Amino acid sequence: MVPRSTFLPCLLTLSTFLSARAATPSPKAESNLICHTNRASECYPQIFQPTEKFQTVHDDQNLPPGLHVRMNLATGVKEARLNIPDPDGDVDASSLTIIDESDLDGYQEPPEEAGSSAINLQHEEARQQPFLPPQHDIAEGTLLTSSASDIKNNAFTSDKDLRPALENLEDLSHSYHWGLSLAKDSQLIHKLFQLLLPSNLPLEVRSLATLVFGTAIHNNQAALTVALSHFYNDEWPEGPLEAVMMALLHEQSPVLLNRMMFLLSSLCQDPTQLQAFLDAGGVELLIKTFNAEPQAVDDRDKLRKKVTHFVLDHLMPTAETDGQASEYDSLKEGSDPDAEWTMIHLQQLAERKPSGRKD
Numbered sequence: 001m002v003p004r005s006t007f008l009p010c011l012l013t014l015s016t017f018l019s020a021r022a023a024t025p026s027p028k029a030e031s032n033l034i035c036h037t038n039r040a041s042e043c044y045p046q047i048f049q050p051t052e053k054f055q056t057v058h059d060d061q062n063l064p065p066g067l068h069v070r071m072n073l074a075t076g077v078k079e080a081r082l083n084i085p086d087p088d089g090d091v092d093a094s095s096l097t098i099i100d101e102s103d104l105d106g107y108q109e110p111p112e113e114a115g116s117s118a119i120n121l122q123h124e125e126a127r128q129q130p131f132l133p134p135q136h137d138i139a140e141g142t143l144l145t146s147s148a149s150d151i152k153n154n155a156f157t158s159d160k161d162l163r164p165a166l167e168n169l170e171d172l173s174h175s176y177h178w179g180l181s182l183a184k185d186s187q188l189i190h191k192l193f194q195l196l197l198p199s200n201l202p203l204e205v206r207s208l209a210t211l212v213f214g215t216a217i218h219n220n221q222a223a224l225t226v227a228l229s230h231f232y233n234d235e236w237p238e239g240p241l242e243a244v245m246m247a248l249l250h251e252q253s254p255v256l257l258n259r260m261m262f263l264l265s266s267l268c269q270d271p272t273q274l275q276a277f278l279d280a281g282g283v284e285l286l287i288k289t290f291n292a293e294p295q296a297v298d299d300r301d302k303l304r305k306k307v308t309h310f311v312l313d314h315l316m317p318t319a320e321t322d323g324q325a326s327e328y329d330s331l332k333e334g335s336d337p338d339a340e341w342t343m344i345h346l347q348q349l350a351e352r353k354p355s356g357r358k359d
Helices: 014-022 140-150 162-172 176-184 187-195 203-215 219-230 240-250 255-266 270-278 284-291 297-315 327-333 337-349
Strands: 067-071 077-082
Touching: 014 067, 140 162, 140 176, 140 187, 162 176, 162 203, 176 187, 176 203, 176 219, 187 203, 187 240, 203 255, 219 255, 240 255, 240 270, 240 284, 255 270, 255 297, 270 284, 284 297, 284 337, 297 337
Parallel strands: none
Antiparallel strands: 067 077
């Protein structure tokens, strides 16, 4: 990765940074405070309270949306203020990060207190950190744009440019921000969908496309929701779930099957997708996949492990839904159950109606 300092000059001098810290107002008495020492003067609010001047943002503070955020590359300190024009009229576009409110689900703005110039925001779950886009990562943003362009402009007649582009996207899609950015690009999502379908392209390309899709939406609810919004319409009546089920039914490549199981698990984080999978005979398909016999024993074990994890993650009751679920919860936290355990539970699920629905 190219160092960020190659692209950006230092935004603040040390003296400016120190003066900004000196001007930081004391937190309000009624704020939830974070204290790492016994000194009250070193405590700060859990929810960052912006003013018209830049203040230091601590790593464990929650940031409201819509702020002007910048990084002091000389000190590595992040600062933020209200999004207002610079008093000197000199705004460095590279230092500006406006947090998209659509990417920060859960924030609610209470009525502003009289006489207060700060914006006080409340998060529904204070323990969850809000999504903050990476600061000043021009290199990664450029790489995402160029790689996505290579894929969208490829007519699928050659895989020459597809492999490196897919590898770049897979690396970037582990980030919440870039995964969401990828999922918002409907043309790119449709191209990835086409790439993972059966074709004359090498299996490696199909496998990489499957991995990129699954990684972008894995544990990323916002990305999953927006990715699914590009399907199930007049132009795209089917979506990736149907493609995954067809692949599990007909494909033979162990690597591709493993990545299809990963994509399936990522998709089924959405309750509607999970129910659609079960209603379409998903449990029977899991049994078939579990009983597949690749030539290599290692490949068989990896595939069975994927199926077992799917059962544990999506088909077993939790303590919230079943008072007797302690066994399953302990399995999720401990070692993997054996093959016999998985088959017994799959067969029990298959006997339920309809198609393994959880009761």
